[in-house]
Amino acid sequence: MLALTLLAGVSGAVAGAGDNLNVPVPVHQRETLGNGLRLILVPRHDIPLVAFDLLLRGGARFDPPGRAGTAALVADLLTHGAGARDAYAFADAVEGAGGFFDAEAREEAIQVRGQFLARDSLLMLELLGDAVLRPHFAPEELENLRARRIEGLKAGKASAPQSLLPSYGRALLFAGHAYGRPVGGSEQSLAQITRAELSGYYAAQTGADRATLVIAGDFNPARISRQVAAVFGAWSRAPAALPPLAEPTRVHGRRVLLVDAPGSAQTYLWLANVGLPRRYPHRAALNISSTAFGGSFGSMLNQELRVKAGLSYDASASFNRGTVAGEFAISSFTQTENTARALELALATLARLRHDGLDAARIDSARSYLLGQYPLALETVTDWAVAFAELDLYGLPESYIGQFGTELAKVDTGAIRAVIDEAYPAAEDLDIVLIGDAARIRDAAAKFGPVTTMPLAAPNFSPAADTR
């Protein structure tokens, strides 16, 4: 019954604010170690779990030219042999405690995440310290992980072609920019990465002043703070400060990349242009507009392509926002012979949004939907660890979460009109990627812009060899 008392205690706090629009940001404490590591502790005792999220600022943007996947392999290797444990012993320690522990590269960070039973929090910190400070980079593990990544990319082409659209699309849209490189590498670039390049990346792009560690869950803050200092206190700073990322520029006109998948049962579509950064000031209006346009089942895109036309099981659109502007992209798929029809409908729906804007009913509906759903993304200790870490990565204030409801409530039709004009590309200015059977859709594709064709089986994501 202790449990229920605790739950009731928490509920008092939330229920009091229940008719408030905002999700309260939980009590937490922040400190910065002498070496620059930023620590955020979020104690919560309702369930005996502890979660952490450690972000190392840098990530895949520092992959050497022609070596996309370097940060991804570095991240893989952090958990495959570190400290006194080889790869098997590390996995055995994690799984033996029923834990979860993972490291992966993103465009602008290496993210190390985990979750353990509360009684194992000391083991968790020991493993985290080993992974980040004392990875082995064992040559045989590098070869294993390289092979698994390469074969995984090949197998993905025959199991989930839709998941590859952003890799092809970003290579086209952000050519020459860090956002254009495939974070997980290509078959070609992965094959060329050397162990020396991995060590070089690790030496140059990791260090305490690049790191933010959030720990959330069932622990004693004073005790865990001392333990973190003991584990990470001697970590040195990174050799250099982070340079700013260049601002990507929008494309004008259309280009079509046709990725030939002979025998494919349908065509997978992706239409995009450069969108907005994470720190875009009118984020509540942006979220309302993108929910109404392509972010929910009742959105304009899904209504047109799925519900009214029966052309697809799914059609959606979203903004991927980083330190600088990522892409706005529409994504769907359709039976091969309907390729042109689905593309035309997607373009017409985008043009309609830009021309007509959103009416008050749609705005109110999207607002209610976001207000109703956003508490459900902030339920668990893992949710909160990730949320605090993301705020820190992009330099956003806590009010980004804690005042989101209030911000949503303020959005009016004028704000929506302004966001649509600023954020959404013209239907004439898009990079388009089609994965499908080229022999059957080449003519249809040509109606939408100059077409470049490459085979799905090619070992990289752009028609020109990846030599950047």
Add this chain to the structure above:
Amino acid sequence: MNSEPPPTSTARRTGRLWPAALCAAAVLLPLLADAAAKAQPAPMSFAAAGDAIRTHTLANGLQVIVWPDHRVPSVALFNWVHVGSRNEGTGTTGLAHFFEHMMFKGTARRPEGEFDRLMEANGARNNASTSQDVTVYQDWFPRSALELVFDLESDRLANLSFEPQSVEKEREVVYSERRLRIEDSNPAFLDEQVQATAFLAHPYRIPTIGWPSDIRSWTLDDLQGFYHRWYAPNNCTLVLVGDVEPEQVFALAEKYYGSIPRGPAAQPVRTVEPEQTGERRFTIERNGQNPLVQIAWHAIAADDPRAPALNLLQTILTAGDASRLHRLLVEDRKLAVEVDSGWSEGFDPNTYSVYATLAEGASPAQFEQALYAELAHVLDAGVTPQELSRARNQVAAAFWRGVSTLDGKARLLGEYAVLHGDYRKLFAAPAAYERASGAEVLAAAREVFKPEHRTVGVLLPRAGVEH
């Protein structure tokens, strides 16, 4: 590393269409905390975690289960309808899943589109999924939308209308879903063929999304007949978790569901799969670069007392990088780039499958040989105490992850209430897992891994495809 806690699904109206998806769930299902509790008292004991749950059964047979949880001002409502593709027959395969799609169309009271429009305008998200055993309708919403959701859910259970035009459009949507999930996916295509080969008689041979010719030919009559036969309050289990009070929920259930008449008793699936008496094997060729192997053995039903032992075995064999088959076949022998296994826990005995993706050019025969040798070793020597302890801790932690969200609680309660026959078994599971001994795990392995009970499917990249 270890499998990640499942994210909240963002897919819409997806079916849990192939066992691979169910397996991932199966690892997380049966869970317990005793291992954790014994080592150090947890702030909340597993046995006590469900004390706040209340149930109520309406006169028309609708069972309602409520688990109050006030941490966020939200509610998850899942309606578990006790019908899946195992209740289908020749000519109408895929009907349960297609019907799931039709449940989002209009009713006698509301035109098509109103259901989703009202849901979203009131902050609610919804989805549904169909499996071999059940169809589950899911709503996640702010507590302010509780009465509206009751109104909408009860309306479509009682008053669904069937417009010929929307049936035809939805037929195309479902075919698009089949292309996405099966026809453009080598692992799913192989699984469909393995399942259809492993079962000769029992309807677990039917792919949940349906055979193409049946998707093309369902009729309005088929849909209406299905509705009247299966969609009745006495064939549903309604689970609510979140910022609600039981008495309030029971009053709403009486108000909105109380007048819906009881339907016919559900017809049992009579067919029992006859014992397989020899290995079945096939090879198919598809576009792609990597060979795939899937081997399915006939196993047991969800409510079988040996289920905890089989789930521990599954965890020991393939859950995580320290697991036995991953270690041997991926890391040491490098015969596969990925190996997984799982078992669909259903009303009737289903198969236990091992799935493998091989490197380009690798030999399925070598993989099979190494796999069978390792399984023979398990049958001979059993599993180690260290493996057993690791597996118990993995399922214990998975329990706490499972009950850390409204969605996870609604899923677990429904799975135990419907597939295991009583939600209280969820809270008895810890003791069952703690009791499952190495000898019982070995007995489960011996029960399942019989060569004459297996079906082997091999998918080879089509010769002559330009790489």
